[in-house]
Amino acid sequence: MDPPAPPHRRLIWKYTAVVVTLVAAAIASVGLTELYFAYHDSRAALTRVERDKAAAAAVAIEQRVEEIIRELQGVAEPTVGRGAASRTERAQNFHRLQDSEELVSELTYLDGTGRERVRTSQLVVDRINGGADQSESVAFVGARAARRHIGPVYFQNESEPHATIAVAEPGLEGGVVVAEIDLGFVNGILERARVGTDGYAYAVDGRGELVSHQDINLVLRHTNLAQLPQVPPGDRTDAVTTGRDPDGTKVLSAFHTIGLLDWRVFVEEPLSEAFAPLTSAIWRTVLLLVTFLLLAAATGVLLARRLVRPIESIQAAAAKIGS
Numbered sequence: 001m002d003p004p005a006p007p008h009r010r011l012i013w014k015y016t017a018v019v020v021t022l023v024a025a026a027i028a029s030v031g032l033t034e035l036y037f038a039y040h041d042s043r044a045a046l047t048r049v050e051r052d053k054a055a056a057a058a059v060a061i062e063q064r065v066e067e068i069i070r071e072l073q074g075v076a077e078p079t080v081g082r083g084a085a086s087r088t089e090r091a092q093n094f095h096r097l098q099d100s101e102e103l104v105s106e107l108t109y110l111d112g113t114g115r116e117r118v119r120t121s122q123l124v125v126d127r128i129n130g131g132a133d134q135s136e137s138v139a140f141v142g143a144r145a146a147r148r149h150i151g152p153v154y155f156q157n158e159s160e161p162h163a164t165i166a167v168a169e170p171g172l173e174g175g176v177v178v179a180e181i182d183l184g185f186v187n188g189i190l191e192r193a194r195v196g197t198d199g200y201a202y203a204v205d206g207r208g209e210l211v212s213h214q215d216i217n218l219v220l221r222h223t224n225l226a227q228l229p230q231v232p233p234g235d236r237t238d239a240v241t242t243g244r245d246p247d248g249t250k251v252l253s254a255f256h257t258i259g260l261l262d263w264r265v266f267v268e269e270p271l272s273e274a275f276a277p278l279t280s281a282i283w284r285t286v287l288l289l290v291t292f293l294l295l296a297a298a299t300g301v302l303l304a305r306r307l308v309r310p311i312e313s314i315q316a317a318a319a320k321i322g323s
Contacts, residue, residue, distance in 0.1 A: 023296035024289070031285040039275075043252075046274050050195055050254035050267045057193040057201060058256040058265040061186055065165075065260055068181060069148060071101055072167045076177040087118050087128050094120040105162070106180040112173040114140050134178075139166035143176045150261060153183065153211040158220065160184065161212065186212045190265070199269035204231060206262040218246070230255070230266070242271070 075093045079086040087109075094107040098120065109118040114135025119127040134140050142149030143166035151164035161183040169175045186203060190212055193201040202213040208226030210219045223246065225231045230243025230253040243253045251268040258265065 020293060020296045024293055027289050027292050031289060034285070042275065046195075046252060046269070047254060050252065050269065051256070053193040053195060053201070054254045054256040054265050054267040057189050057267070058258045058263075060189045061203075061263070061265070062258045062260050064185060064189075065150070065181075068101065068103060068179070069165060069167060071097055071104075072165060072177055072179050075107070076167050076169045076174075078169060078171070078174070084129075090118045091120055091126055091128060094118065098122055103182045103185060104179050105156075105182050108178040109175055110134055110140055110178065111175040112169075114176075117175070137178075139164050139178045140176050142166060143168045143178075152205065155220065159216065161186070161219070183212070187214075190214070193265070193267050195267055196269045196273050198273050199267070201265065201267045203258075203263050203265050211263060230268075231264070243268070245270075 075090070075097050079089040079093075081089050090109050094109075098104050098107065105123070106121040107119070108116060111117050114133060114137070116127070116130045116132040116134060119130060139149050139151060142151075147168045149164075149166040151166075153161050153163050156162050163181050163183055164178060165181050166176050166178045169177065190201040190203065191214070200214050203211050204225055205211050208224050208228075208231050210223045210225060213219050213223075225246070228243055228246070230241050230251070241253055242250060244250050245268065250271045252271055252274045253266055253268040255264045255266045257263070
């Protein structure tokens with residue numbers, strides 16, 4: 001059985017323990033408080049940036065589509081001439097619009113009965129007075145009912161995103177102008193909305209299906225993200241939450257709704273990157289805590305020894321007197 005430690009050694013370690021405990025408590029309380037507020041401040045700043053980016057991208061996309069709709073409404077105005085002259089005049093108006101607006105790849109005029117009268121395209125020869133019956137098409141019916149119609153996203157040549165926009169000609173018996181719009185501009189807007197090195201932005205439709213993403217393969221596979229926690233149903237304009245990407249990586253996510261298109265624009269960044277500065281701060285705090293604990297231990301031992309020396313002298317003197 002080991003002999004008990006001398007009284008003076010026990011006293012040294014008691015003093016040391018008291019000093020180290022006080023120093024550790026002070027450092028830990030200050031460090032944890034700073035980390036708590038730093039976490040919330042960092043999260044607030046990051047979410048504010050992502051929310052602003054998502055809102056700016058959504059507004060830019062919506063404004064661009066509204067601009068195209070106004071231009072379509074301009075060429076949907078009744079022509080001066082009638083019959084063949086009217087069709088020629090409308091074809092000329094269509095070509096002027098396509099020359100000035102590169103996003104309009106095809107224009108079609110359907111008369112009041114839904115029959116095709118003028119069709120112009122940037123890729124094929126004009127078709128005048130084709131007469132094809134499109135009175136049951138979604139674009140014609142939708143535009144006649146609500147004065148304008150925006151169809152879902154589809155892909156030309158399996159890689160070029162397009163959407164059909166139709167506007168009605170003024171008047172109850174007027175026709176409809178149907179345009180095929182190249183949505184390639186959306187990728188450029190979303191690219192500017194990225195946050196950080198590994199951050200990204202994308203857009204989904206009302207069903208949660210991807211309509212634009214930096215990974216075109218996900219879009220072409222008609223990937224649906226409705227199962228992700230950050231892609232909720234409902235009509236909320238914007239929200240910030242912690243979610244995950246299709247690979248399961250946790251992300252900080254913000255979105256904004258485009259009411260005109262029934263789309264939502266998401267801006268996301270992996271949590272590992274978003275909170276990297278905070279993680280570095282945590283490790284710095286831990287390193288400082290360990291350093292100060294070692295200094296406190298060394299200081300405590302020195303102080304305890306100085307405090308114990310007078311006690312040892314008294315004990316020695318008392319022992320001599322006793323002997």
